[in-house]
Amino acid sequence: MKDLMYGSPASLFSGKARAFLDWKGVDYIEIAPNLEIRNEVIVPAVGRMIIPVMKLGDGTILQDTSLIIDHYEAAIGGPSVFPETPRQHFAARLLECFGDEWLVIPAMHYRWNYNEEWIYGEFGRSVAPDAPADQQVAAGKMVGQAFKGFVPMLGIKEATIPGIEASYEALLADLDAHFAAHPFLFGTRPSIGDYGLIGPLYAHLYRDPESGKIMERLAPRVADWVRRMIDPAEPLPGDFLPDDEVPVTLQPILRRMMAEHLPFLIETARMLGEWHAKNPDTELPRGLGMAPFTIEGVAGEGAARTFSLWMLQRALDYRDALDRDDRAACDELLRSVGGEALIDFTMPVRLAYENHTLTVASD
Numbered sequence: 001m002k003d004l005m006y007g008s009p010a011s012l013f014s015g016k017a018r019a020f021l022d023w024k025g026v027d028y029i030e031i032a033p034n035l036e037i038r039n040e041v042i043v044p045a046v047g048r049m050i051i052p053v054m055k056l057g058d059g060t061i062l063q064d065t066s067l068i069i070d071h072y073e074a075a076i077g078g079p080s081v082f083p084e085t086p087r088q089h090f091a092a093r094l095l096e097c098f099g100d101e102w103l104v105i106p107a108m109h110y111r112w113n114y115n116e117e118w119i120y121g122e123f124g125r126s127v128a129p130d131a132p133a134d135q136q137v138a139a140g141k142m143v144g145q146a147f148k149g150f151v152p153m154l155g156i157k158e159a160t161i162p163g164i165e166a167s168y169e170a171l172l173a174d175l176d177a178h179f180a181a182h183p184f185l186f187g188t189r190p191s192i193g194d195y196g197l198i199g200p201l202y203a204h205l206y207r208d209p210e211s212g213k214i215m216e217r218l219a220p221r222v223a224d225w226v227r228r229m230i231d232p233a234e235p236l237p238g239d240f241l242p243d244d245e246v247p248v249t250l251q252p253i254l255r256r257m258m259a260e261h262l263p264f265l266i267e268t269a270r271m272l273g274e275w276h277a278k279n280p281d282t283e284l285p286r287g288l289g290m291a292p293f294t295i296e297g298v299a300g301e302g303a304a305r306t307f308s309l310w311m312l313q314r315a316l317d318y319r320d321a322l323d324r325d326d327r328a329a330c331d332e333l334l335r336s337v338g339g340e341a342l343i344d345f346t347m348p349v350r351l352a353y354e355n356h357t358l359t360v361a362s363d
């Protein structure tokens with residue numbers, strides 16, 4: 001039996017997984033989960049409704065794009081989306097974390113504040129493809145309300161919108177300049193960092209019609225990159241730049257991560273340490289409370305999400321396993337983009353993601 005991905009066109013993380021699977025040349029089929037699949041397949045297997053979910057030929061269920069990508073990288077081998085050299089690899093993993101866990105903010109802002117009615121129709125077509133139009137919209141609203149509920153939790157409010165938009169527009173300009181020089185982040189082959197960015201930059205910021213117009217107008221080369229990412233010309237082409245080069249055009253993007261996302265991650269880690277000291281035997285919550293952030297000079301607060309720390313931990317685990325010289329090269333890269341705070345940062349407790357659940361690791 002072929003591998004199966006339960007995913008949907010409007011889903012951020014389905015877009016990340018699909019772009020990777022298509023580049024890697026994985027033989028799979030994608031099915032949009034209707035209400036029955038949600039209730040009878042995904043929720044019983046994963047414990048909650050979430051996509052994408054990969055069902056392998058032998059029945060194994062994989063959830064989380066990181067595990068899906070790790071699985072196929074190991075199973076298929078061949079050219080990898082993980083660069084072999086330290087600076088490129090570490091930077092790519094940091095950018096994956098930034099795309100997955102921070103750019104969800106502009107993604108959700110533009111979806112819900114510029115495309116709300118359209119997205120209800122999309123959700124309806126996806127979950128109830130055979131239902132009459134009115135029931136489809138009702139089903140779409142039901143699914144959509146849950147996601148709309150995340151908007152204030154992410155810190156998207158009247159007061160923060162100017163900062164979110166200024167930051168996104170500056171990011172687009174920086175990416176547009178980068179893609180004038182390179183087809184992907186680190187050369188002619190997409191990296192795990194490209195896949196982190198494609199999640200938010202495809203479904204919400206390119207495919208949602210009003211967002212797509214903004215991207216085409218402000219950063220046409222980013223829209224071209226989105227098309228290269230979602231429709232690879234042939235499987236597995238390209239190489240990473242020689243000499244472990246992290247292009248200078250990526251510096252402003254890494255710098256933005258260090259200025260906006262890193263302080264939020266460090267505060268989230270502090271909250272995790274505090275929470276764990278008080279609740280050593282309690283199930284890890286998805287959110288630890290609200291944490292402050294600053295985006296283009298605008299202050300806000302958003303839910304401090306434990307999952308973001310697992311993504312950061314994955315990047316740091318890579319860096320921490322390097323030998324002294326390679327680690328020094330990563331630290332130098334951090335210094336050059338304002339990421340000094342990450343040099344001596346350690347997680348207050350280790351996290352593990354097992355059986356579709358994030359926990360404090362027992363070791």
Ligand SMILES: N[C@@H](CCC(=O)N[C@@H](CS)C(=O)NCC(=O)O)C(=O)O
Binds near residue numbers: 013050
């Ligand atoms: N980190 C996960 C996140 C998956 C995720 O958040 N999926 C969204 C749709 S794009 C979802 O189903 N969310 C439902 C929820 O979080 O309650 C991944 O990489 O797969």
